[in-house]
Amino acid sequence: MNIMAIVLAAGQGKRMKSKLYKVLHPVCGKPMVGHVVETLQKINTSRTLVVVGYGAEAVQTYLGNQVEYATQEQQLGTGHAVLQAQAALGQEDGITIVICGDTPLITEQTLLKMIELHQHSAAAATVLTANLDQPQGYGRIIRDGSSGLVNKIVEQKDCTEEEALVTEINTGTYCFSNKQLFEALSLITNNNVQNEYYLTDVISILANQGETIQASCMEDVSESIGVNDRIALAEAERLLKERINRHHMLNGVTIIDPNHTYIETDVQIGMDTVLLPGTILKGHTQVGANCILGPNTEITDSTIKDEVVIKQSVLQEAYVDSYTSVGPFAYLRPGSKLGQNVKIGDFVEIKNATLDDGAKVSHLSYVGDAVVGKNVNFGCGAITVNYDGYNKSLTEIGDDAFVGSNVNLIAPVKIGQGAYVVAGSTITHNVDDNDLAVARERQTNKPGYADKIRASAQLKKKNGIS
Numbered sequence: 088m089n090i091m092a093i094v095l096a097a098g099q100g101k102r103m104k105s106k107l108y109k110v111l112h113p114v115c116g117k118p119m120v121g122h123v124v125e126t127l128q129k130i131n132t133s134r135t136l137v138v139v140g141y142g143a144e145a146v147q148t149y150l151g152n153q154v155e156y157a158t159q160e161q162q163l164g165t166g167h168a169v170l171q172a173q174a175a176l177g178q179e180d181g182i183t184i185v186i187c188g189d190t191p192l193i194t195e196q197t198l199l200k201m202i203e204l205h206q207h208s209a210a211a212a213t214v215l216t217a218n219l220d221q222p223q224g225y226g227r228i229i230r231d232g233s234s235g236l237v238n239k240i241v242e243q244k245d246c247t248e249e250e251a252l253v254t255e256i257n258t259g260t261y262c263f264s265n266k267q268l269f270e271a272l273s274l275i276t277n278n279n280v281q282n283e284y285y286l287t288d289v290i291s292i293l294a295n296q297g298e299t300i301q302a303s304c305m306e307d308v309s310e311s312i313g314v315n316d317r318i319a320l321a322e323a324e325r326l327l328k329e330r331i332n333r334h335h336m337l338n339g340v341t342i343i344d345p346n347h348t349y350i351e352t353d354v355q356i357g358m359d360t361v362l363l364p365g366t367i368l369k370g371h372t373q374v375g376a377n378c379i380l381g382p383n384t385e386i387t388d389s390t391i392k393d394e395v396v397i398k399q400s401v402l403q404e405a406y407v408d409s410y411t412s413v414g415p416f417a418y419l420r421p422g423s424k425l426g427q428n429v430k431i432g433d434f435v436e437i438k439n440a441t442l443d444d445g446a447k448v449s450h451l452s453y454v455g456d457a458v459v460g461k462n463v464n465f466g467c468g469a470i471t472v473n474y475d476g477y478n479k480s481l482t483e484i485g486d487d488a489f490v491g492s493n494v495n496l497i498a499p500v501k502i503g504q505g506a507y508v509v510a511g512s513t514i515t516h517n518v519d520d521n522d523l524a525v526a527r528e529r530q531t532n533k534p535g536y537a538d539k540i541r542a543s544a545q546l547k548k549k550n551g552i553s
């Protein structure tokens with residue numbers, strides 16, 4: 088069977104009160120229309136066409152060439168939006184799913200169930216519906232008393248008091264026989280409270296022609312949410328977060344407090360990893376098995392291998408190999424690449440730097456634009472000085488070197504294997520393998536001089552000299 092899809096994404100989303108076009112608002116890190124297109128890809132539609140209008144360019148830039156587009160110049164309603172697809176799809180045989188770009192939680196299984204019912208019952212249209220305790224704002228499904236089939240859909244604003252009591256709602260997703268859809272669309276008018284061309288009127292037109300209109304009522308009502316304002320956006324976020332967390336827990340991830348753990352849709356997590364409260368995993372982050380992450384840790388687009396511990400830290404585009412520990416309070420910026428058994432301690436920042444196995448940067452350091460060998464020890468407060476105001480330069484440190492506390496390594500500079508840089512040194516020249524480098528003023532002590540300084544200071548104060 089040829090299955091096509093039309094995604095409605097041309098609306099402005101006035102109720103969002105936003106400069107960002109509605110369907111680009113993210114839910115768990117992914118724009119709503121991205122969720123919808125991804126779900127359609129899972130059911131293998133032969134063609135997917137997105138109707139764009141408001142913010143067309145932004146939507147097209149985001150979705151790229153994985154879908155086709157039709158433009159709706161003026162937003163005259165959902166029926167008018169579907170009509171814009173007629174030039175591209177009107178001649179096709181098969182069935183067409185119409186889905187709104189603002190219903191990000193609908194799943195592949197639910198769509199497949201609707202398609203199956205549609206095909207089985209030889210319906211001209213099948214509406215995906217849900218039974219809601221609070222149906223306000225949604226179109227109501229009006230069924231025929233005897234057959235139970237759908238007679239029409241009435242928008243909230245056009246409802247009679249009696250119709251408003253109906254709790255079965257239109258989710259805005261439908262399955263149509265493609266040619267019948269476009270034939271019926273040519274008959275709709277904008278004779279309603281909003282003066283819009285409603286797609287929902289296609290249902291009564293087809294029903295009046297004696298066609299069968301089915302309703303596929305979804306089991307999990309949380310899928311039905313249509314996001315029209317920020318309140319619904321937060322609700323969608325909560326519902327999808329719950330779904331994602333449940334998925335990971337069923338796969339063997341321990342989540343201590345699922346209400347305070349935020350995992351975006353494309354994140355992968357290995358078995359027996361424990362997520363402590365306040366853990367936020369974003370983008371294409373991959374986490375291995377047996378890790379402990381959190382509390383209060385934000386990891387974006389990073390790869391974490393197995394048995395890694397990360398406490399109260401922020402990681403962005405970082406790579407952390409197995410058995411390594413990070414934090415508390417560390418910041419791994421893009422290009423941080425940590426080997427196995429590395430230790431990154433408190434208040435350490437790493438940027439565009441590779442630290443080989445066993446390296447330790449335990450406290451208060453900045454390592455940027457550096458290649459650090461195996462088992463190198465960075466003393467407390469030691470830093471790379473990588474930027475002169477114009478250029479970034481590289482620091483290279485050989486295996487087993489020791490960098491003392493509060494050392495400044497002024498790049499470009501190389502510290503040889505096994506070399507020893509004495510605490511407090513400011514290093515401007517390369518250090519050869521196994522050499523010791525001291526670069527600081529030799530200490531002199533002046534006996535009793537502290538008393539002299541105090542006496543002189545008191546005298547000045549007494550005479551009013553500042």
Ligand code: UD1
Nearest residue numbers: 095096097098162163164165168188225226257258259313
């Ligand atoms: C629509 C349905 C309603 C259903 C609800 C489910 C109609 C008339 N109403 O109402 O029965 O319960 O969805 O969430 O269809 N759009 C366009 N062009 C337009 C108008 C809208 O592309 O001219 C797009 C929007 O970008 C949006 C989708 O269509 O993604 C739905 O439009 P919206 O205005 O949100 O419709 P609802 O009032 O929610």
Ligand code: CA
Nearest residue numbers: 189313314315
């Ligand atoms: Ca809507």
